[in-house]
Amino acid sequence: xxxxxxxxxxxxxxxxxxxxxxxxxxxxxxxxxxxxxxxxxxxxxxxxxxxxxxxxxxxxxxxxxxxxxxxxxxxxxxxxxxxxxxxxxxxxxxxxxxxxxxxxxxxxxxxxxxxxxxxxxxxxxxxxxxxxxxxxxxxxxxxxxxxxxxxxxxxxxxxxxxxxxxxxxxxxxxxxxxxxxxxxxxxxxxxxxxxxxxxxxxxxxxxxxxxxxxxxxxxxxxxxxxxxxxxxxxxxxxxxxxxxxxxxxxxxxxxxxxxxxxxxxxxxxxxxxxxxxxxxxxxxxxxxxxxxxxxxxxxxxxxxxxxxxxxxxxxxxxxxxxxxxxxxxxxxxxxxxxxxxxxxxxxxxxxxxxxxxxxxxxxxxxxxxxxxxxxxxxxxxxxxxxxxxxxxxxxxxxxxxxxxxxxxxxxxxxxxxxxxxxxxxxxxxxxxxxxxxxxxxxxxxxxxxxxxxxxxxxxxxxxxxxxxxxxxxxxxxxxxxxxxxxxxxxxxxxxxxx
Amino acid sequence: xxxxxxxxxxxxxxxxxxxxxxxxxxxxxxxxxxxxxxxxxxxxxxxxxxxxxxxxxxxxxxxxxxxxxxxxxxxxxxxxxxxxxxxxxxxxxxxxxxxxxxxxxxxxxxxxxxxxxxxxxxxxxxxxxxxxxxxxxxxxxxxxxxxxxxxxxxxxxxxxxxxxxxxxxxxxxxxxxxxxxxxxxxxxxxxxxxxxxxxxxxxxxxxxxxxxxxxxxxxxxxxxxxxxxxxxxxxxxxxxxxxxxxxxxxxxxxxxxxxxxxxxxxxxxxxxxxxxxxxxxxxxxxxxxxxxxxxxxxxxxxxxxxxxxxxxxxxxxxxxxxxxxxxxxxxxxxxxxxxxxxxxxxxxxxxxxxxxxxxxxxxxxxxxxxxxxxxxxxxxxxxxxxxxxxxxxxxxxxxxxxxxxxxxxxxxxxxxxxxxxxxxxxxxxxxxxxxxxxxxxxxxxxxxxxxxxxxxxxxxxxxxxxxxxxxxxxxxxxxxxxxxxxxxxxxxxxxxxx
Numbered sequence: 002x003x004x005x006x007x008x009x010x011x012x013x014x015x016x017x018x019x020x021x022x023x024x025x026x027x028x029x030x031x032x033x034x035x036x037x038x039x040x041x042x043x044x045x046x047x048x049x050x051x052x053x054x055x056x057x058x059x060x061x062x063x064x065x066x067x068x069x070x071x072x073x074x075x076x077x078x079x080x081x082x083x084x085x086x087x088x089x090x091x092x093x094x095x096x097x098x099x100x101x102x103x104x105x106x107x108x109x110x111x112x113x114x115x116x117x118x119x120x121x122x123x124x125x126x127x128x129x130x131x132x133x134x135x136x137x138x139x140x141x142x143x144x145x146x147x148x149x150x151x152x153x154x155x156x157x158x159x160x161x162x163x164x165x166x167x168x169x170x171x172x173x174x175x176x177x178x179x180x181x182x183x184x185x186x187x188x189x190x191x192x193x194x195x196x197x198x199x200x201x202x203x204x205x206x207x208x209x210x211x212x213x214x215x216x217x218x219x220x221x222x223x224x225x226x227x228x229x230x231x232x233x234x235x236x237x238x239x240x241x242x243x244x245x246x247x248x249x250x251x252x253x254x255x256x257x258x259x260x261x262x263x264x265x266x267x268x269x270x271x272x273x274x275x276x277x278x279x280x281x282x283x284x285x286x287x288x289x290x291x292x293x294x295x296x297x298x299x300x301x302x303x304x305x306x307x308x309x310x311x312x313x314x315x316x317x318x319x320x321x322x323x324x325x326x327x328x329x330x331x332x333x334x335x336x337x338x339x340x341x342x343x344x345x346x347x348x349x350x351x352x353x354x355x356x357x358x359x360x361x362x363x364x365x366x367x368x369x370x371x372x373x374x375x376x377x378x379x380x381x382x383x384x385x386x387x388x389x390x391x392x393x394x395x396x397x398x399x400x401x402x403x404x405x406x407x408x409x410x411x412x413x414x415x416x417x418x419x420x421x422x423x424x425x426x427x428x429x430x431x432x433x434x435x436x437x438x439x440x441x442x443x444x445x446x447x448x449x450x451x452x453x454x455x456x457x458x459x460x461x462x463x464x465x466x467x468x469x470x471x472x473x474x475x476x477x478x479x480x481x482x483x484x485x486x487x488x489x490x491x492x493x494x495x496x497x498x499x
Numbered sequence: 500x501x502x503x504x505x506x507x508x509x510x511x512x513x514x515x516x517x518x519x520x521x522x523x524x525x526x527x528x529x530x531x532x533x534x535x536x537x538x539x540x541x542x543x544x545x546x547x548x549x550x551x552x553x554x555x556x557x558x559x560x561x562x563x564x565x566x567x568x569x570x571x572x573x574x575x576x577x578x579x580x581x582x583x584x585x586x587x588x589x590x591x592x593x594x595x596x597x598x599x600x601x602x603x604x605x606x607x608x609x610x611x612x613x614x615x616x617x618x619x620x621x622x623x624x625x626x627x628x629x630x631x632x633x634x635x636x637x638x639x640x641x642x643x644x645x646x647x648x649x650x651x652x653x654x655x656x657x658x659x660x661x662x663x664x665x666x667x668x669x670x671x672x673x674x675x676x677x678x679x680x681x682x683x684x685x686x687x688x689x690x691x692x693x694x695x696x697x698x699x700x701x702x703x704x705x706x707x708x709x710x711x712x713x714x715x716x717x718x719x720x721x722x723x724x725x726x727x728x729x730x731x732x733x734x735x736x737x738x739x740x741x742x743x744x745x746x747x748x749x750x751x752x753x754x755x756x757x758x759x760x761x762x763x764x765x766x767x768x769x770x771x772x773x774x775x776x777x778x779x780x781x782x783x784x785x786x787x788x789x790x791x792x793x794x795x796x797x798x799x800x801x802x803x804x805x806x807x808x809x810x811x812x813x814x815x816x817x818x819x820x821x822x823x824x825x826x827x828x829x830x831x832x833x834x835x836x837x838x839x840x841x842x843x844x845x846x847x848x849x850x851x852x853x854x855x856x857x858x859x860x861x862x863x864x865x866x867x868x869x870x871x872x873x874x875x876x877x878x879x880x881x882x883x884x885x886x887x888x889x890x891x892x893x894x895x896x897x898x899x900x901x902x903x904x905x906x907x908x909x910x911x912x913x914x915x916x917x918x919x920x921x922x923x924x925x926x927x928x929x930x931x932x933x934x935x936x937x938x939x940x941x942x943x944x945x946x947x948x949x950x951x952x953x954x955x956x957x958x959x960x961x962x963x964x965x966x967x968x969x970x971x972x973x974x975x976x977x978x979x980x981x982x983x984x985x986x987x988x989x990x991x992x993x994x995x996x997x
Contacts, residue, residue, distance in 0.1 A: 282780070398924055
């Protein structure tokens with residue numbers, strides 16, 4: 002299909018001077034352990050990166066701002082996770098400035114391959130928000146659906162749909178076979194090739210849908226890992242990132258291309274045992290503000306610029322990719338708003354360290370804050386007893402009394418403080434009677450007060466749902482004869498159970 | 500003190516042909532995560548290695564045999580862990596053949612540096628059991644003791660004590676400062692240097708006491724890690740192994756020296772939060788037969804022989820170090836007894852795989868068996884309710900119903916079967932109604948029946964205790980004026996609570 006994969010050009014392209022291409026590979030719920038192992042002999046610097054939850058993580062990455070600022074949260078109930086299922090009415094606000102919009106000023110061509118997740122209605126789609134190209138889908142690959150009640154998710158090529166998951170883009174629920182990651186890989190490689198030929202600096206936001214449940218892999222990878230279907234998917238992802246790196250080398254643009262690999266949240270332990278990764282030593286998983294939900298492996302690659310095989314202890318965040326990418330392109334971040342993202346280039350190039358707090362939110366509630374090696378929990382919650390009793394468990398096999406609480410537990414007068422160095426599993430809150438507690442609390446209190454004093458929450462975008470807004474008739478459906486008839490509009494306040 | 504450390508010889512020694520030196524660095528309770536990261540750019544092959552518990556692990560390493568065969572277990576109560584505190588009467592049986600005894604046939608000079616733990620009475624000490632040299636102690640560095648009731652543990656140089664822990668060999672309980680790892684490092688480097696000068700093939704069994712609680716580090720490392728005192732100790736251990744490798748390179752014998760690094764059991768979670776490591780995704784810790792207690796990181800190093808940076812999926816065991824070392828020395832294992840250790844050289848050199856079962860014992864009870872990616876639990880037990888209610892917890896923050904049981908739970912008629920690939924945390928036993936369960940059970944049953952049919956348990960060595968046998972007056976004490984008066988002999992059946 003893409004013959005350049007079989008006959009790579011042997012002539013090395015001249016280096017494209019001045020510009021640093023940017024490739025951000027941003028996936029979901031990868032197995033922390035496997036990936037670090039797989040990559041540890043490349044020219045990479047692994048570091049710790051904090052993320053948010055699915056859609057809010059993606060909004061944070063592209064705006065450089067906390068979801069509470071950019072509006073990617075809900076206020077429907079206290080401390081609820083929200084995202085963009087296809088009944089969501091909202092999307093990323095027009096008020097927000099996205100990374101590709103700014104990169105355009107310096108001639109960057111931007112493409113997103115894979116999952117968008119920032120609103121599927123027309124005004125929210127990638128090409129409306131600064132991307133020049135898109136191949137992928139607006140929502141997650143859940144399904145298949147009975148299309149009289151719920152449409153399957155469309156796959157777009159730029160601004161028109163070209164098919165739907167479980168229809169033209171097959172995912173075999175029974176065997177777990179799907180070529181999706183291969184398709185996304187080829188789209189990424191193709192884009193890199195075209196931009197290299199055109200000598201255009203580029204930004205590739207490679208956002209494959211793997212390893213999110215329902216977990217899939219292509220035929221070649223199915224059954225190949227020792228970690229079940231989930232492991233097969235990780236293996237294919239690993240292979241694919243490897244292909245992207247190798248392709249950059251083949252095209253001679255490796256020394257001009259900054260590549261960053263990370264995830265949007267910790268492993269979804271509630272998908273276990275067959276569809277979930279592992280959060281290693283960290284507590285709980287996706288949907289929580291414990292480290293298992295928020296901490297991600299992150300790998301930076303740039304031969305000649307980033308020293309190989311070193312480990313950074315810098316506390317990063319997906320928001321930093323916004324600021325860092327702008328720095329690499331010689332651009333400034335917007336001055337008219339708060340930007341939370343940090344420029345990571347000093348850490349990446351010189352392994353220097355910047356002390357910075359990170360705030361962990363669930364909905365509009367600040368649940369915890371990280372300051373240096375300490376984390377202070379102001380609220381704890383895994384999920385409700387009601388959900389838990391139905392078998393939905395975000396912390397399977399784990400129970401830390403007073404920490405993994407099934408009621409929303411307030412600790413604002415006396416936060417639980419953890420030293421994440423000594424206690425990465427968040428099992429042993431520091432005694433409130435200790436001198437250490439008092440010292441840390443004073444420092445954290447100042448930081449939290451400053452944060453809360455200056456915080457101006459954005460307009461919440463994830464409050465309203467409506468079956469009429471689902472992907473019934475996306476642009477391009479007529480040409481394919483794949484338009485479905487939407488029901489009458491009946492908006493309601495979305496129910497976010499956890 | 501050791502001036503060669505400051506002025507390393509610049510002339511490369513000629514290669515010592517024919518022989519492969521062997522260095523086994525065998526420590527306790529290391530943090531799995533840190534070490535793998537630290538080592539991943541060296542010329543190493545990490546693999547999975549199963550171990551046993553402290554003393555039985557060491558007995559297994561040096562005999563190549565399961566503790567149930569070599570006698571390093573107890574029958575005082577059902578399924579109890581036993582080791583060699585200083586009131587133990589027994590030690591490694593004279594019937595057993597130890598690795599250095601066989602290596603001697605090929606002219607190897609063997610030294611143990613650090614913890615012996617195979618019996619502290621004179622007839623059991625290293626120089627009685629094939630080692631040519633010893634610098635270290637017979638027991639763990641617990642203390643300090645009120646020496647009218649209990650002597651501090653002696654440190655030996657060969658067959659005579661030269662001081663005691665907390666006396667001549669300082670460990671500051673309050674600050675955690677101790678030079679022990681540095682002392683053991685220097686002893687190791689010194690031995691390597693002397694053997695290189697003498698052109699003698701050597702076996703160094705470098706068994707530092709770190710990172711066992713009470714955790715210590717030398718001044719230079721204290722406070723240096725981001726992981727508290729435990730992290731400081733890991734850092735010093737990492738540094739020390741690095742020094743050993745660098746020294747082999749400096750002396751020009753790196754291409755003649757096989758180095759293997761592993762541990763005797765998983766992190767001792769009950770020492771948490773300040774004195775314990777993390778078992779990452781694995782269940783529970785030391786004292787249990789869950790993976791957190793038994794699975795170890797293991798790293799093999801041999802430039803020019805072991806391909807750098809690869810990962811082996813071979814299931815190893817500490818017993819394999821016996822067989823593998825003999826193969827490297829061109830020697831055969833004893834024919835007159837069952838040897839459980841596997842020759843790992845095909846895995847190390849060619850990354851080939853051998854399917855082999857591993858039996859997990861607690862005392863004389865086979866608790867579980869590992870066959871391929873499957874583990875079948877025939878008995879489960881964390882520890883008794885009585886201990887647990889006193890705050891002794893081998894699985895802090897973890898609770899898997901029906902798995903981490905506080906009563907000794909028998910499953911022999913219907914073992915709990917886990918797929919460790921899909922479920923590394925042992926949280927989801929496979930449904931007994933599934934086809935997979937039935938297929939695996941048939942296979943496992945045959946293997947277990949064969950094992951049990953042919954098993955001849957060794958005479959248990961860890962049943963009797965006596966305060967009179969403690970380290971009151973070790974050889975050499977007279978010269979130091981450090982002999983203490985033993986009480987009257989009153990042997991009793993040791994109480995092994997878990």
